[in-house]
Amino acid sequence: MKKILFTYFSLSIVTSCLLAQVGRDMNNGTVNISLNSNGLFFNKSGMPGFETPVGSGKHMVNFSSFWLSAIDPAGKFRQSVVYNPANGIEFWPGPIDTFTRTAKTDSVWDYIWQVDNEMIQTHRKSYNLTGYNAPDDIKSWPGSTKKGENLPAILAPYYDWDNNAKYDFTKGDFPYIEGNKAAYIIGNDVKGEHLISAGPPLTAEMQLMTYFVPEPEFKDVVFVNAHVINRSDFAYKDLYVGLFADLVLGNIDDNFIGTDVKRKMVFGYNADDNDEGTYGYGQSVPLFGVQFLNQNISSSIAFTLSDSLRNYPQNGKQVRNVMEGKWPNGTDIVMTGNGTGGGVSTNYLFAGRTDPNHPELDWKENVLGEKGGKRNMLIVSGPYQLGIGKSIKFDIAFLSIQDKRSVIRLEELADEIKDYFYLKLNTPLKLTKIEKINLWPNPVFMNDPLNISFSGEGSVEILIRDMSGRKVLSGYVSYDDQVLSVAGLNPGLYFVEMRSESFIQFEKLIIN
Numbered sequence: 087m088k089k090i091l092f093t094y095f096s097l098s099i100v101t102s103c104l105l106a107q108v109g110r111d112m113n114n115g116t117v118n119i120s121l122n123s124n125g126l127f128f129n130k131s132g133m134p135g136f137e138t139p140v141g142s143g144k145h146m147v148n149f150s151s152f153w154l155s156a157i158d159p160a161g162k163f164r165q166s167v168v169y170n171p172a173n174g175i176e177f178w179p180g181p182i183d184t185f186t187r188t189a190k191t192d193s194v195w196d197y198i199w200q201v202d203n204e205m206i207q208t209h210r211k212s213y214n215l216t217g218y219n220a221p222d223d224i225k226s227w228p229g230s231t232k233k234g235e236n237l238p239a240i241l242a243p244y245y246d247w248d249n250n251a252k253y254d255f256t257k258g259d260f261p262y263i264e265g266n267k268a269a270y271i272i273g274n275d276v277k278g279e280h281l282i283s284a285g286p287p288l289t290a291e292m293q294l295m296t297y298f299v300p301e302p303e304f305k306d307v308v309f310v311n312a313h314v315i316n317r318s319d320f321a322y323k324d325l326y327v328g329l330f331a332d333l334v335l336g337n338i339d340d341n342f343i344g345t346d347v348k349r350k351m352v353f354g355y356n357a358d359d360n361d362e363g364t365y366g367y368g369q370s371v372p373l374f375g376v377q378f379l380n381q382n383i384s385s386s387i388a389f390t391l392s393d394s395l396r397n398y399p400q401n402g403k404q405v406r407n408v409m410e411g412k413w414p415n416g417t418d419i420v421m422t423g424n425g426t427g428g429g430v431s432t433n434y435l436f437a438g439r440t441d442p443n444h445p446e447l448d449w450k451e452n453v454l455g456e457k458g459g460k461r462n463m464l465i466v467s468g469p470y471q472l473g474i475g476k477s478i479k480f481d482i483a484f485l486s487i488q489d490k491r492s493v494i495r496l497e498e499l500a501d502e503i504k505d506y507f508y509l510k511l512n513t514p515l516k517l518t519k520i521e522k523i524n525l526w527p528n529p530v531f532m533n534d535p536l537n538i539s540f541s542g543e544g545s546v547e548i549l550i551r552d553m554s555g556r557k558v559l560s561g562y563v564s565y566d567d568q569v570l571s572v573a574g575l576n577p578g579l580y581f582v583e584m585r586s587e588s589f590i591q592f593e594k595l596i597i598n
């Protein structure tokens with residue numbers, strides 16, 4: 087164990103002294119995405135990084151990034167944005183020291199872990215076999231931290247196979263990933279100066295799991311599970327969380343954008359039925375969507391360089407206006423023309439007929455008589471309260487398709503993803519089972535009893551952990567006594583481990 091750690095740290099020192107950021111690609115045979123250790127999605131050293139099909143040289147997105155905006159108790163804007171990676175990125179690699187509230191700068195954090203199900207299955211079968219050498223990313227997975235590091239006990243989700251509250255791959259512990267292939271990044275917004283939002287940081291830690299799922303119908307979809315964690319000593323009252331995407335869509339010069347409020351999605355699409363040029367998709371026109379799966383959409387907007395009103399936000403106040411669903415200068419988005427001037431106010435740019443306050447109006451970009459052009463889009467969710475040390479979770483899908491039916495097919499895919507996402511949450515993980523245990527109801531209402539049934543004699547140990555891996559409830563359930571009270575647990579997603587002498591089974595449990 088000592089030798090392995092030594093090797094790992096030695097390598098890191100050689101490859102990344104400056105803690106700038108490292109990049110790493112991940113692909114599922116259909117889509118190749120470039121990720122960065124500072125949390126920037128889909129960009130490879132300044133070039134577009136969402137290639138589909140793999141090897142085609144054709145891209146959907148130039149880059150994507152979270153945006154954060156909060157106001158501290160003194161009334162100061164605390165924001166973190168990126169709209170052009172060349173101008174400034176207000177995120178860096180590494181977790182935040184919980185004592186000093188500054189970024190950890192050890193090179194070990196300037197990293198993108200990448201793990202797939204095959205590696206995990208092999209590891210689970212082989213971890214205690216002589217001659218087995220675990221993959222580096224399972225060895226270095228930042229499951230548990232060391233004492234004295236001023237870090238939370240768990241920085242990445244894992245299964246604690248030997249149940250000792252410590253990540254140790256040699257004891258059969260293994261990374262918990264979403265989907266069947268995942269990349270994991272821990273970033274922060276405190277390491278450097280905020281040149282774009284021109285103010286102090288939130289002191290937010292970003293724990294980002296980007297993943298593919300095995301289902302062939304979602305081979306063009308990239309999922310993200312993100313935790314935004316408040317490591318400051320302020321309780322934030324009105325946090326907005328956005329996701330910005332700078333689009334390519336094959337030929338970059340003929341694109342439009344829109345919002346689908348019902349599906350909690352912003353999307354870009356080809357302005358015409360031919361995506362011409364070397365990097366264009368031709369007649370199978372490209373579409374790209376950003377869909378929020380578990381949180382609201384409070385507004386959407388886009389920016390036009392050198393347009394006086396619709397330009398990118400230039401200072402902290404303008405960033406805040408945008409995150410609150412206004413143009414940078416604080417004027418309302420209106421449901422006519424390009425969204426400026428007089429008219430009916432809205433929070434959603436080009437929402438077609440999906441604005442819940444104005445279902446009678448149909449406002450799209452493609453009736454303007456324009457030919458389309460370079461486009462970007464920002465989807466925003468909020469406002470949220472986020473107490474000291476608290477985290478908020480975002481499940482997001484990035485949808486990409488090439489299809490003549492265009493927006494209709496994108497809407498269908500968004501609906502399929504939504505159904506899949508909610509079903510997935512209720513489906514047990516496919517781990518080896520010796521006997522069958524059932525948990526119900528699931529979801530269970532807070533304070534209601536949770537029933538457990540199993541075949542066989544004796545009793546089963548139940549451990550319930552929250553999303554961070556912290557044990558929140560444990561006990562034994564015997565064959566005769568099949569009810570467990572979950573009273574006192576907050577609504578949310580939990581992991582249930584059920585153990586007997588001969589087996590272990592994992593289930594996800596939702597408490598409503």
Ligand SMILES: [Ca+2]
Pocket residue numbers: 246247248249250251252253254257259
């Ligand atoms: Ca362990």
Ligand SMILES: [Ca+2]
Pocket residue numbers: 334335336337338339340341355356357361372
């Ligand atoms: Ca295009």
Ligand SMILES: [Ca+2]
Pocket residue numbers: 337340358359360361362
């Ligand atoms: Ca065209």
